[in-house]
Amino acid sequence: MSSFNHRRYQAFPTVHKPDRRWPNRRMHHAPIWTSVDLRDGNQALVSPMNVAQKLEMFDLLVRMGFKEIEVGFPAASQPDFDFVRKIIEEGHIPGDVTIQVLTQARENLIERTYAALKGVERAIVHVYNSTNPVQREQVFGLDKEGVKAIAVRGAEWVKAGAAQFPETRWTFQYSPESFSNTELEYAVDICEAVMAVWQPEAGQAVILNLPATVESAMPNVFADQIEWFCDHLRGREHVKISVHTHNDRGCAVAAAELAVLAGADRVEGTLFGNGERTGNMDILTMAMNVYSQGLDPRLDLSMGSEISDVYTRSTGMTVSPRHPWFGELVYSAFSGSHQDAIRKGMQHRQGQEQALWEVPYLPIDPADLGRSYEAVVRINSQSGKGGVSHVLERDYGISLPRWLAQELSAIVQQVSEQQSGEISAKQIHALFVEHFVQSREDWQMRRYRLQREGDKVIASVVMGSDAHPRILQGKGSGAVGALVDALIQGAGIYAEVEQFDQHALGAGTGARAMACARVSLESGRSASAVSFGEDTTEAALQSVLSAIGKAGAVIHLQQPSKAAVMK
Ligand SMILES: CC(=O)SCCNC(=O)CCNC(=O)[C@H](O)C(C)(C)COP(=O)(O)OP(=O)(O)OC[C@H]1O[C@@H](n2cnc3c(N)ncnc32)[C@H](O)[C@@H]1OP(=O)(O)O
Numbered sequence: 350m351s352s353f354n355h356r357r358y359q360a361f362p363t364v365h366k367p368d369r370r371w372p373n374r375r376m377h378h379a380p381i382w383t384s385v386d387l388r389d390g391n392q393a394l395v396s397p398m399n400v401a402q403k404l405e406m407f408d409l410l411v412r413m414g415f416k417e418i419e420v421g422f423p424a425a426s427q428p429d430f431d432f433v434r435k436i437i438e439e440g441h442i443p444g445d446v447t448i449q450v451l452t453q454a455r456e457n458l459i460e461r462t463y464a465a466l467k468g469v470e471r472a473i474v475h476v477y478n479s480t481n482p483v484q485r486e487q488v489f490g491l492d493k494e495g496v497k498a499i500a501v502r503g504a505e506w507v508k509a510g511a512a513q514f515p516e517t518r519w520t521f522q523y524s525p526e527s528f529s530n531t532e533l534e535y536a537v538d539i540c541e542a543v544m545a546v547w548q549p550e551a552g553q554a555v556i557l558n559l560p561a562t563v564e565s566a567m568p569n570v571f572a573d574q575i576e577w578f579c580d581h582l583r584g585r586e587h588v589k590i591s592v593h594t595h596n597d598r599g600c601a602v603a604a605a606e607l608a609v610l611a612g613a614d615r616v617e618g619t620l621f622g623n624g625e626r627t628g629n630m631d632i633l634t635m636a637m638n639v640y641s642q643g644l645d646p647r648l649d650l651s652m653g654s655e656i657s658d659v660y661t662r663s664t665g666m667t668v669s670p671r672h673p674w675f676g677e678l679v680y681s682a683f684s685g686s687h688q689d690a691i692r693k694g695m696q697h698r699q700g701q702e703q704a705l706w707e708v709p710y711l712p713i714d715p716a717d718l719g720r721s722y723e724a725v726v727r728i729n730s731q732s733g734k735g736g737v738s739h740v741l742e743r744d745y746g747i748s749l750p751r752w753l754a755q756e757l758s759a760i761v762q763q764v765s766e767q768q769s770g771e772i773s774a775k776q777i778h779a780l781f782v783e784h785f786v787q788s789r790e791d792w793q794m795r796r797y798r799l800q801r802e803g804d805k806v807i808a809s810v811v812m813g814s815d816a817h818p819r820i821l822q823g824k825g826s827g828a829v830g831a832l833v834d835a836l837i838q839g840a841g842i843y844a845e846v847e848q849f850d851q852h853a854l855g856a857g858t859g860a861r862a863m864a865c866a867r868v869s870l871e872s873g874r875s876a877s878a879v880s881f882g883e884d885t886t887e888a889a890l891q892s893v894l895s896a897i898g899k900a901g902a903v904i905h906l907q908q909p910s911k912a913a914v915m916k
């Protein structure tokens with residue numbers, strides 16, 4: 350029988366809570382953030398951070414604005430102990446930052462923890478023991494009272510340890526580890542027993558941290574558990590309620606967000622969600638979620654790339670290109686309809702940059718995280734004319750008329766399919782030049798002259814190579830019409846201009862005007878061409894000539910007389 354057998358598992362029980370209130374709430378401010386990168390994140394690494402890596406990470410967390418940072422488990426390893434000593438002795442802890450350290454509820458470990466903290470101005474001593482039925486039975490071999498006694502003894506040792514260093518401002522934190530798998534009545538009972546030792550009502554700062562050590566239920570169930578706990582805890586008003594969620598079901602952020610609605614004051618997590626198994630709650634994601642709702646996240650996340658760089662260096666982990674808010678690809682659009690909408694959205698914002706951010710497919714302004722618009726639109730075989738136009742416009746200042754963008758986009762798509770991948774802006778430009786701008790030498794216009802005769806224009810055009818110039822002359826209602834007539838008169842070429850657009854160009858394009866023409870010949874062949882020129886007439890005439898040349902017209906002209914060749 351296959352081991353992939355759902356009957357080995359059971360549904361997580363829901364919380365009976367007819368007075369559930371959190372679904373109707375919204376967040377009004379960011380919670381207190383506590384980074385556990387240097388502890389929970391670190392303990393999950395293949396190679397835990399060395400002191401230098403921890404220091405670089407600590408410095409980043411401080412600059413990002415974290416006011417509470419769990420810096421390690423100093424009783425567990427020498428590097429953790431040394432790191433805590435180093436930041437205390439070398440004065441790395443800013444006046445508004447409180448460090449936190451973790452310890453099991455064991456006397457020798459708690460003693461060693463205080464030895465590491467000697468001389469610190471402020472610290473949170475975080476003691477934990479697991480409380481759920483499975484661990485009570487299988488790990489501790491104890492009943493509820495036995496496990497409660499571990500917590501109470503731990504609380505007493507923490508209190509006694511702190512009393513040796515009255516010059517330090519201590520906060521005590523207790524975690525009923527695996528809270529979300531613990532019976533709620535029992536979780537309240539054990540926390541109240543710890544509170545009875547610490548006496549927060551008498552002024553001792555106390556945090557009760559409620560972990561989803563292994564995420565086992567949907568986030569609404571966790572929110573119910575938090576609201577239930579807050580409703581039933583005696584002395585709730587004297588303690589801070591913290592949550593510490595893991596991502597086993599992929600919902601750590603959702604669980605923490607709902608927990609805040611349900612009454613949590615504080616949230617523990619890590620950068621990019623590094624941590625045991627599938628990781629801890631990702632503070633970056635949650636803080637950006639808060640930010641994108643118009644609330645101050647109380648963290649500086651604008652240094653996006655520096656955060657990923659330090660994270661990668663310190664942990665050896667990588668950031669997924671799809672990581673919420675910070676991944677390399679999250680502000681890129683490859684697909685045609687998204688690109689089209691982004692381009693229109695960006696254009697819509699022009700002149701109203703202070704307005705609320707409302708651009709399709711971009712939940713925030715990428716510039717907020719130091720990301721540029723340049724990267725937003727990227728081209729592959731899924732892209733359409735909007736994206737191709739956007740890239741040419743953005744990187745080369747070239748705006749194509751819709752019909753021509755369609756033609757170029759088809760070429761780009763074909764090449765992209767052939768090379769099965771992304772096409773750079775440079776390649777798009779090269780394809781544009783190759784297919785539309787380059788013109789055969791015999792269809793190059795050398796000079797032109799226009800004369801007005803009544804309501805008609807007479808165009809004289811010299812084309813071909815300097816060695817073999819050809820002259821054409823014709824009459825029409827405008828320059829292009831006169832040129833078309835000249836081709837009929839002088840070369841017997843009947844060309845119809847199907848599409849034509851011209852416009853002046855902005856600075857930086859190396860030309861003053863651009864014209865785009867699509868012509869069809871009597872043979873049924875047609876082609877499009879683009880020409881850049883010193884003025885719009887020059888660009889217009891050349892674009893028509895180039896398009897006719899591309900369509901395959903053959904020109905046989907008589908040599909011009911000397912008088913006809915213009916100076
Ligand atoms: C969910 C979390 O992330 S909790 C944090 C987990 N992090 C870590 O464990 C990283 C650091 N830990 C370590 O390096 C080691 O565990 C040390 C150094 C702290 C302790 O090591 P050891 O003494 O060898 O023991 P170990 O961790 O295996 O502990 C097992 C013993 O402690 C008991 N124990 C485990 N957790 C706790 C606790 N929180 N409080 C009290 N006792 C505990 C176990 O029941 C077991 O007891 P037993 O020896 O009577 O069977």
Ligand SMILES: CC(C)C(=O)C(=O)O
Nearest residue numbers: 477524526527560562
């Ligand atoms: C120590 C506790 C808070 C913990 O890391 C967890 O339960 O995941």
